[in-house]
Amino acid sequence: MDSQGGPYLNKRALCSPLGAARLCQLAMGCAVIAMVTHSAGYSGSQGVFCMAAWCFCFAMTVVVFFLDATRLYSCLPISWDNLTVTCAAFATLMYVTASVVYPLFFVRAECPYAGCDVRNFRIAVTVCSILGALAYGAEVALCRARPGQAVVGYMATVSGLLKVVQGFVACIIFGALANGSEYSRYAATIFCVVVYAFCFALTALVVVMTVCGRTKAVRCLPFDRFVVVCTLLEVLLYLSASVVWPVFCFDTKYGSPWRPSSCPQGRCPWDSKVVVAVFSFVNFGLYVADLIYSQRIRFVSSHVHTNSRM
Structure with a gap:
């Protein structure tokens, strides 16, 4: 008041x-x-x-x-x-x-x-x-924050908005994994699921910290540098998952490169595997874009309460 x-x-x-x-x-x-x-x-x-x-x-x-x-x-x-x-x-x-x-x-x-x-x-x-x-x-x-300016609201930057999109895409991946994707057949595909879950948790952590105003510093790292370190780690992990998942799902040694004719519409494991593969590449691209844009951010710590934007 x-x-x-x-x-x-x-x-x-x-x-x-x-x-x-x-x-x-x-x-x-x-x-x-x-x-x-x-x-x-x-x-x-x-x-x-x-x-x-x-x-x-x-x-x-x-x-x-x-x-x-x-x-x-x-x-x-x-x-x-x-x-x-x-x-x-x-x-x-x-x-x-x-x-x-x-x-x-x-x-x-x-x-x-x-x-x-x-x-x-x-x-x-x-x-x-x-x-x-x-x-x-x-x-x-x-x-949205304008490029090149020092910002208080990290989520208003391109990098912050990409965090929301990355989390949303990860939810699509989780939905496909739960729809009979048969990810538990191989240790390599289980590794991919761990990568998706870990990257989602790391992204959610950054968003929650920002919304809660906990952006002064993380241990010895400024918040903006902490975000870059996390994003680089996520890029490397998604790169590995984007390579491993298609190999163990669509190579003839482990799976099928073509959709089985007997597969039921809407409940086909092969379809779920394709969705996971496609959105893995999508999220990998988003994390790469996030890493590039985060280099331009100069974050300014502030009090928890900020004025509402016009």
């Missing part, structure tokens, strides 16, 4: 580009959830994922907007700027994924048995989901 007798509510939470982006997020999230529950519908694991993503992002945005509007975030032992940009980046990825998955499994050109109203509602859900993804992306763009 303002000790100088100012307004109790933060007008910038509404009357600013960032406030407008969050209001758009709330409007699109509310519209999507209402249309899905009213008539569009969802089913199966894909539909449950989309609905869970929309509901989680909507609830998260409500909390962020409320804390920002009331300035109650100043009571929390966190770095507010780092938390909000992390949430926005994560929500952007969730919305983009749902905007692809939902129409892929639920939207058809012809009218379903339930009638054309259901199809039209599903198209509207897709459009609102895309607009929601753009609104979250706009928040990330508004909060």
Whole structure:
């Protein structure tokens, strides 16, 4: 609260580009959830994922907007700027994924048995989901630190945002591993799983430290140098996993380079292995980009509480 007798509510939470982006997020999230529950519908694991993503992002945005509007975030032992940009980046990825998955499994050109109203509602859900993804992306763009400047909010830098993407891609890898990937057949593929888990934990540690404002120093290393050391280690580990996994999954000595014809659609171990291989290369590229961008960061330690960005 303002000790100088100012307004109790933060007008910038509404009357600013960032406030407008969050209001758009709330409007699109509310519209999507209402249309899905009213008539569009969802089913199966894909539909449950989309609905869970929309509901989680909507609830998260409500909390962020409320804390920002009331300035109650100043009571929390966190770095507010780092938390909000992390949430926005994560929500952007969730919305983009749902905007692809939902129409892929639920939207058809012809009218379903339930009638054309259901199809039209599903198209509207897709459009609102895309607009929601753009609104979250706009928040990330508004909060992103400019190249070359000394920054307090590490998560607002390209390197910090890449940390969110790396964690999201790792979750996709874990999902594929759990979907009958048969990773326990060889010690080499078990090693790859350990690499994925360790790198995910290290990335999550950096994000949590940043959000909690624990960025003054780690032992004898400044925080920015600690991040570079971690990223270099992750690059080396992902490089090894990106080589080992395809060899022990698709070489004729250990597996099959071609998809078996008898493999069931949606429950095929070979498909899961391909997903893991592809996203291993994706995450390796992300970690390399992170390592390159992190060389340009000059991080400035600050108090836990920071001012909310416009």
